[in-house]
Amino acid sequence: xxxxxxxxxxxxxxxxxxxxxxxxxxxIEGDLIVLGAGGKMGPxxxxxxxxxxxxxxxxxxxxxxxxxSSADRAKELTREGIETIACDLLNRDExxxxxxxxxxxxxxxxxxGSTDRPDLTWATNTMIxxxxxxxxxxxxxxxxxxxxxxxxVKLDSGGSLEGDAPCPVGEYAQxxxxxxxxxxxxxxxxxxxxxxxxxxxAVDLRYGVLVDIARKVYAGEPVDLTMPAFNVVWQxxxxxxxxxxxxxxxxxxxxxxxxxxxxVSVRRAAEFFAREFKREVLFRGEESERALxxxxxxxxxxxxxxxxxxxxxxxxxxxxVARGGESLNKATMFEVANGRF
Ligand SMILES: NC(=O)c1ccc[n+]([C@@H]2O[C@H](COP(=O)([O-])OP(=O)(O)OC[C@H]3O[C@@H](n4cnc5c(N)ncnc54)[C@H](OP(=O)(O)O)[C@@H]3O)[C@@H](O)[C@H]2O)c1
Numbered sequence: 167x168x169x170x171x172x173x174x175x176x177x178x179x180x181x182x183x184x185x186x187x188x189x190x191x192x193x194i195e196g197d198l199i200v201l202g203a204g205g206k207m208g209p210x211x212x213x214x215x216x217x218x219x220x221x222x223x224x225x226x227x228x229x230x231x232x233x234x235s236s237a238d239r240a241k242e243l244t245r246e247g248i249e250t251i252a253c254d255l256l257n258r259d260e261x262x263x264x265x266x267x268x269x270x271x272x273x274x275x276x277x278x279g280s281t282d283r284p285d286l287t288w289a290t291n292t293m294i295x296x297x298x299x300x301x302x303x304x305x306x307x308x309x310x311x312x313x314x315x316x317x318x319v320k321l322d323s324g325g326s327l328e329g330d331a332p333c334p335v336g337e338y339a340q341x342x343x344x345x346x347x348x349x350x351x352x353x354x355x356x357x358x359x360x361x362x363x364x365x366x367x368a369v370d371l372r373y374g375v376l377v378d379i380a381r382k383v384y385a386g387e388p389v390d391l392t393m394p395a396f397n398v399v400w401q402x403x404x405x406x407x408x409x410x411x412x413x414x415x416x417x418x419x420x421x422x423x424x425x426x427x428x429x430v431s432v433r434r435a436a437e438f439f440a441r442e443f444k445r446e447v448l449f450r451g452e453e454s455e456r457a458l459x460x461x462x463x464x465x466x467x468x469x470x471x472x473x474x475x476x477x478x479x480x481x482x483x484x485x486x487v488a489r490g491g492e493s494l495n496k497a498t499m500f501e502v503a504n505g506r507f
Pocket of ligand 1: 203204207208231232233234236254256274277312365367368369
């Protein structure tokens with residue numbers, strides 16, 4: 167197996183378009199804008215699209231919008247030919263000045279700190295969608311959402327399906343359902359084609375559920391079993407799905423679960439890393455019979471399985487953590503079962 171040895175290699179891997187991406191971008195008409203591009207996923211997503219456009223000789227402009235509190239991040243994107251715009255999406259007047267594009271990938275959101283500032287979480291996750299859905303009513307929009315809109319389900323259920331009733335636990339998850347509802351309303355009202363991209367845990371080696379577990383095991387800290395299982399997907403695959411979902415936007419808006427095909431046991435994952443690191447594994451908490459799980463068979467049937475298999479992802483994470491690879495120090499808090507982030 168070929169491992170990833172450096173941040174440069176990781177960035178390259180995340181941003182290299184697949185054959186499917188190239189096919190899709192050849193069919194997509196019009197410019198593309200990524201809103202909320204300054205976070206964990208946006209930069210590699212924007213770069214992947216820009217590279218796909220270049221390789222496919224597709225003549226579209228790619229814009230990346232965020233507050234860009236880190237100016238370096240904006241500069242890195244500009245160097246690649248992406249047009250960056252600093253904008254506070256909470257400000258409706260600023261949103262109205264954004265260039266109209268046929269294709270929108272909406273990533274903006276707020277999760278951590280939701281317990282301390284629920285007002286800011288609700289504003290970010292529901293007011294920004296209102297500004298964006300109104301300004302981009304003539305576009306097609308892939309709206310990043312989360313599997314947290316579902317209730318926790320039994321481990322043998324196979325995970326929640328798109329047709330299951332949402333039942334979000336806690337204010338973060340409730341505000342994410344609010345985000346979906348705002349886009350659904352505008353989709354109905356203006357006929358805007360939308361897809362609600364219910365993502366469960368992207369892994370990029372610097373962060374993600376597998377990384378959280380691996381780092382705990384490596385440091386000899388106990389792994390919490392309260393949330394006993396999870397789904398994950400390689401961030402490069404999540405990026406690819408996001409781009410290709412533009413072709414599946416509909417009015418009324420349709421939800422789509424986006425994650426890998428496996429339900430992964432926290433205990434088994436920790437035991438794997440313990441073997442790799444030759445360490446003892448410590449556990450804490452009671453394993454519940456329920457977990458936050460999604461069934462992404464619709465995504466896989468329309469867009470194919472992820473290109474990076476779960477076993478490969480495990481091996482990459484183990485190698486990265488053991489060699490002291492960079493961490494964003496942003497824990498996913500996947501073990502939180504009461505919805506308080
Ligand atoms: N990563 C995952 O595994 C995962 C799982 C489920 C769902 N999601 C959802 O997928 C989306 C993208 O994920 P992510 O991990 O990249 O999230 P993230 O790291 O939180 O990035 C979201 C970005 O949105 C931007 N933003 C927030 N408020 C803004 C404002 N007022 N104006 C302009 N930009 C604003 C921020 O960039 P600036 O600071 O530059 O403004 C922020 O970095 C998020 O909505 C997240 O909730 C992610």
